[in-house]
Structure formats: C-alpha cells, structure tokens
Amino acid sequence: MLHIRKKLITTLAILLMFPLLFLPQSTEAAASADKAASKAGSKMIYLTFDDGPTAHTGELLDILDQYKVKATFFMLGPHMEQYQKATKRIVKEGHGLGLHGVTHVPGKFYKSAYSGLKEMQQANESLNKVAGVKTSLVRTPYGSKPYLKPAYRNVLLGQGGFHLWDWNVDSLDWKYKKDHQKVYNNVMQQVHNVKKKGTTPIVLMHDQEATLKVLPQVLKTLKAEGYQFEILTKNVQPVNFWDDKR
Ligand SMILES: [Zn+2]
Numbered sequence: 001m002l003h004i005r006k007k008l009i010t011t012l013a014i015l016l017m018f019p020l021l022f023l024p025q026s027t028e029a030a031a032s033a034d035k036a037a038s039k040a041g042s043k044m045i046y047l048t049f050d051d052g053p054t055a056h057t058g059e060l061l062d063i064l065d066q067y068k069v070k071a072t073f074f075m076l077g078p079h080m081e082q083y084q085k086a087t088k089r090i091v092k093e094g095h096g097l098g099l100h101g102v103t104h105v106p107g108k109f110y111k112s113a114y115s116g117l118k119e120m121q122q123a124n125e126s127l128n129k130v131a132g133v134k135t136s137l138v139r140t141p142y143g144s145k146p147y148l149k150p151a152y153r154n155v156l157l158g159q160g161g162f163h164l165w166d167w168n169v170d171s172l173d174w175k176y177k178k179d180h181q182k183v184y185n186n187v188m189q190q191v192h193n194v195k196k197k198g199t200t201p202i203v204l205m206h207d208q209e210a211t212l213k214v215l216p217q218v219l220k221t222l223k224a225e226g227y228q229f230e231i232l233t234k235n236v237q238p239v240n241f242w243d244d245k246r
Pocket residue numbers: 050051100104141142
C-alpha cells in the first residue's frame with residue numbers, strides 16, 4: 001500500500017512538473033523572461049551633448065563611432081547653420097536629435113512664456129533646413145529649473161508639443177576643462193548612484209574640445225561595465241527636474 005502511494009505521488013509530481021518543463025508560455029517562463037528583459041534594460045544609458053555642433057563635432061563623432069556608441073545632441077540653431085556638415089552627419093549616423101534654442105541667453109530665452117517656444121521652433125527650422133528633419137525633444141539653456149515655470153511649460157510642452165529633457169548625471173565638463181580625471185570621476189560616481197536607485201542614467205556633457213580628452217576613457221569603462229548606449233526619442237518618457245511627463 002505504502003509502495004503504491006509513493007508511486008502515485010511520484011507520478012503526480014512528474015505530471016505537475018510537465019507544463020513547467022515543456023511549455024515555454026507557462027506563467028513561470030513568462031515571468032522569468034520579463035525579469036531577464038528588465039535586467040537587460042536596466043543597463044541602459046543615455047549620453048547627451050549640448051551646445052553643438054562645433055568645430056570639434058567631427059572628432060566627437062569619430063570617437064563615438066570607434067566605440068560603436070550612439071548619443072543624443074541638443075543643438076543650437078545658429079550652430080547647426082554654421083556647422084552644416086556636422087549637423088548632417090549627426091542625423092545620418094543615427095544619433096538622437098534635440099534642440100537647445102537659439103540665443104543660449106537666459107534673459108532672452110526665458111523672457112516670456114513664448115520666447116522659449118519661439119527659439120525652439122526657430123532651431124527646429126534650422127535643423128529642417130540643414131538636414132531635412134525635425135525633432136520634438138528639447139533641453140532649455142542651463143536646465144529647466146528654476147526658469148521654466150508651469151505657465152512656461154504649458155506653452156512649450158502643451159502648445160508647442162515639445163518633450164522636455166534635463167539630466168541626472170552632470171559631468172561638469174564645462175567647469176573642469178583641464179581636469180579630465182575630475183570629469184571622469186563625476187560621471188562614474190553619479191552613474192553608479194543613479195543605477196543604485198534603479199534609474200536609467202542620462203549624462204550631461206558638452207560638444208566641446210575639452211570633452212574629447214575624457215570621452216574615450218568614459219566610454220571604455222561604461223562599455224566594460226556592460227552599459228548599452230541608447231538614443232532619446234519622442235517614445236521615451238521624458239526625465240526633467242519638474243517631473244513633467246508630457
Ligand atoms: Zn547649453
């Protein structure tokens with residue numbers, strides 16, 4: 001009797017195991033696939049370069065290309081007009097496209113709720129004229145806080161339909177132009193802190209000569225740590241200092 005019961009339990013156990021072993025669409029398998037996907041996704045990073053294009057953009061693009069990395073460029077209207085070749089190359093090589101306005105002067109850009117919108121629209125016209133494309137991603141000069149108050153955002157994001165991007169990793173590459181180690185440490189420490197909180201790092205850098213000196217070292221380490229470099233698009237939920245997800 002005991003022997004039969006044991007056999008029955010074994011058979012039952014095998015029968016219960018069966019769907020888990022052989023049906024890939026079981027809830028168990030789906031759950032673990034989700035887990036794997038989010039684990040892979042959690043190693044994503046967004047590099048962003050402001051204030052370009054410049055006379056150094058070609059070299060910057062060469063470095064990105066060398067490491068097979070894509071980034072997102074928040075560009076100034078007059079610079080796109082001045083460095084048309086670089087603007088076209090950014091577009092052609094599949095980097096993310098964003099606007100940074102025209103004047104880069106807070107007193108002008110943030111003069112009224114409409115002055116910022118006008119600058120972004122004008123910069124978009126430059127991008128369209130030079131490279132035949134437009135974008136809806138914007139980063140306002142010096143970041144959106146404290147200048148871009150709710151009434152301003154309602155105009156730029158609501159009326160204008162733009163998506164507002166700030167950052168959560170500040171390289172301070174504009175400040176430490178001679179201290180590359182400092183910039184490297186800023187990026188790596190903040191990336192690790194942001195990651196610990198379970199957030200995707202959005203790194204602020206500048207399209208400038210000094211950044212070219214530290215960029216290879218940054219890319220090398222991030223790649224070695226398994227990061228996947230993605231570009232910002234209108235389909236990515238915006239991250240900004242106001243938590244405005246429009
Ligand atoms: Zn800027």
